[in-house]
Amino acid sequence: MSGITRRQALYGGTAALIGAALTAPAAGAASTRSGPTPFSEVYNGRQIQGRSTPGANHHHHGGPDYTVFIDGKELHIMQNADGSWVSVINHYELHSSPRALARAAVNDLQGAELSPLP
Amino acid sequence: MSVRKNQAHLTANEKREFVNALLELKRSGRYDAFVSTHNGFIMNDTDHGDRVAHRSPSFLPWHRKFLLEFERELQRVNSSVTIPYWDWTADRSPDSSLWADDFLGPTGRSTDGQVMTGPFAYQTGNWPISIGMDRRPYLRRSLGSRGVQLPTRAEVNSVLAMATYDMPPWNSGSDGFRNHLEGWRGVDLHNRVHVWVGGHMATGASPNDPVFWLHHCFIDKLWDEWQRAHPDSGYLPATGTANVVGLHDPMRPWNDTTPADMLDHTPHYTYDTA
Numbered sequence: 567m568s569g570i571t572r573r574q575a576l577y578g579g580t581a582a583l584i585g586a587a588l589t590a591p592a593a594g595a596a597s598t599r600s601g602p603t604p605f606s607e608v609y610n611g612r613q614i615q616g617r618s619t620p621g622a623n624h625h626h627h628g629g630p631d632y633t634v635f636i637d638g639k640e641l642h643i644m645q646n647a648d649g650s651w652v653s654v655i656n657h658y659e660l661h662s663s664p665r666a667l668a669r670a671a672v673n674d675l676q677g678a679e680l681s682p683l684p
Numbered sequence: 685m686s687v688r689k690n691q692a693h694l695t696a697n698e699k700r701e702f703v704n705a706l707l708e709l710k711r712s713g714r715y716d717a718f719v720s721t722h723n724g725f726i727m728n729d730t731d732h733g734d735r736v737a738h739r740s741p742s743f744l745p746w747h748r749k750f751l752l753e754f755e756r757e758l759q760r761v762n763s764s765v766t767i768p769y770w771d772w773t774a775d776r777s778p779d780s781s782l783w784a785d786d787f788l789g790p791t792g793r794s795t796d797g798q799v800m801t802g803p804f805a806y807q808t809g810n811w812p813i814s815i816g817m818d819r820r821p822y823l824r825r826s827l828g829s830r831g832v833q834l835p836t837r838a839e840v841n842s843v844l845a846m847a848t849y850d851m852p853p854w855n856s857g858s859d860g861f862r863n864h865l866e867g868w869r870g871v872d873l874h875n876r877v878h879v880w881v882g883g884h885m886a887t888g889a890s891p892n893d894p895v896f897w898l899h900h901c902f903i904d905k906l907w908d909e910w911q912r913a914h915p916d917s918g919y920l921p922a923t924g925t926a927n928v929v930g931l932h933d934p935m936r937p938w939n940d941t942t943p944a945d946m947l948d949h950t951p952h953y954t955y956d957t958a
Contacts, residue, residue: 642888646739646868647731647857654888655817657726658867658875659830674886676796678818684724 601645602632605665612675613637614668634668639680641671686755686953688905691768691782691898692775693956699787702768703803705761706894707810714757719815719891721937722750726888731855734927736936741850741920742929743866744907745946747900749938752952754897766953769901772877773837778827788895790827797824797883804894816889823893824883832879839871844910849920854928861910861917865903874903905955911947919943 604617619633634641634653642654643664650660651667655674661667694702709715725737725746737746751767758765775782783790789802799822804811806822813821828834846861856868867875877899878885884892891897911917922931929935931944 642727644727644730647853647855654723654727656886657888657890658878658886660868675818678820681816681818684727 601649602664605668607665609669610672611677612672614665614672616664616668632664634664634671636668636671636675636680640683641668641680642683643667686759686766687956688766688901688953689768689956691770691787692780694768694787696786698768701762701765702758703787705758705765707803708761709757710811716815718750718754718757719889722891723815723888731853731857732927735855736929739856739863739866739868740928741854741862742935742943743862744904745919745941745943746929746935748904748907748946748949749935749941751897751900751904753938755953767897767901769905769955770895770898771902772834772880772899773840776834782895782898783827788893788898790825791829792823792825792883796820796822797826799823799825799883813884813892816884816892817887825885825893826882828880830879830882830886832876834880835871835873835876840873840906842871843873844906844913847914847917849917851920854921854925860920865906865910873906874899904949908949908955919947 602616604615606613606615608614614634614636616632616634618631620631632643632645634643644652646652646660648660650662651664652658652660653667653671655671656667659670661670689698706715722737729735729738729740731739736742737750755765755767758767770782778791782788785802787802789799789804792799799805800807804823806812811823813823843861843864846864848860850862851858851860856863856866859869864870865873867873878890881893881895881899884890885896885899919931921928924930924933929943932942935941935943
């Protein structure tokens with residue numbers, strides 16, 4: 567296994583972190599601004615996860631306080647004015663939720679790992 | 685004076701010179717700087733924050749400037765080269781000459797989307813992908829496989845008929861010509877073509893595929909057609925608006941060019957058909 571990156575160390579999909587996010591109250595204060603509820607599943611052999619990350623958007627460049635990971639690596643996502651979502655992998659095609667976005671990204675990646683965000 | 689031509693009408697020699705200039709820019713590293721710039725703006729342009737290159741009024745002048753800068757780089761390699769345009773309302777098939785091996789090469793193979801022949805196939809050694817979302821080093825496409833059709837001329841005309849350039853909130857939720865052309869709303873012209881090509885063209889690093897330039901050259905031409913259809917309509921917003929580039933505001937990353945500077949393309953190039 568290659569060395570763990572700083573981002574993985576900070577956000578990197580450890581069971582404890584994701585578990586904590588999943589057990590947080592869905593209607594808590596954090597979700598009012600962040601919108602979608604968290605998810606964690608295996609899709610086509612990849613672990614996809616999404617959760618609110620209030621205050622952790624220093625690398626989102628003004629994006630939502632919500633983060634999606636594929637096998638622990640962050641997928642850059644963005645919410646549109648109408649509430650739909652795009653990612654840097656499917657940037658010109660609207661998706662209804664971060665989970666749909668994550669699944670579309672897995673389909674495109676065909677097993678490839680995400681590169682670290684610039 | 686540079687003349688930008690319909691790709692379908694290029695001679696074999698014009699295709700060869702365009703391709704060779706692209707390969708030289710790639711070899712020198714200057715090509716990937718454009719990919720990187722575009723991807724950076726894609727990730728930073730947001731509906732409720734600063735937005736310059738996408739989902740905003742400056743989508744059109746920003747890409748006009750971006751193509752001009754790219755065309756100047758091509759012309760440093762070969763002064764006779766200009767960016768051709770792809771009229772995807774007319775050349776709508778994966779069998780079009782655009783996708784032949786003497787030009788951009790074909791769609792990707794079904795297993796991994798890899799483009800296997802033509803000048804930009806990975807095996808040539810001339811087109812390694814280094815700016816991307818993952819580490820796959822080969823150009824990918826899936827022409828027409830995502831369940832969308834290329835826009836028709838009637839759909840284009842319905843958007844060209846919109847007399848107002850852009851409207852509040854000046855983002856992907858706007859009504860008006862710019863956003864319908866960009867495709868976040870309505871019949872969807874520009875965005876849908878990115879999706880139809882698939883592979884890298886569907887991502888923020890879409891300039892990895894040379895067809896990016898031909899697609900945006902046609903979008904630029906449609907802006908010109910709109911201007912001539914609506915001579916009394918101008919770029920909006922005219923004055924300072926939060927997070928948005930007004931008519932006389934400088935555009936990043938150049939900071940020396942405003943939308944007003946980009947309204948008239950004729951000092952730089954003309955199109956083969958008026």
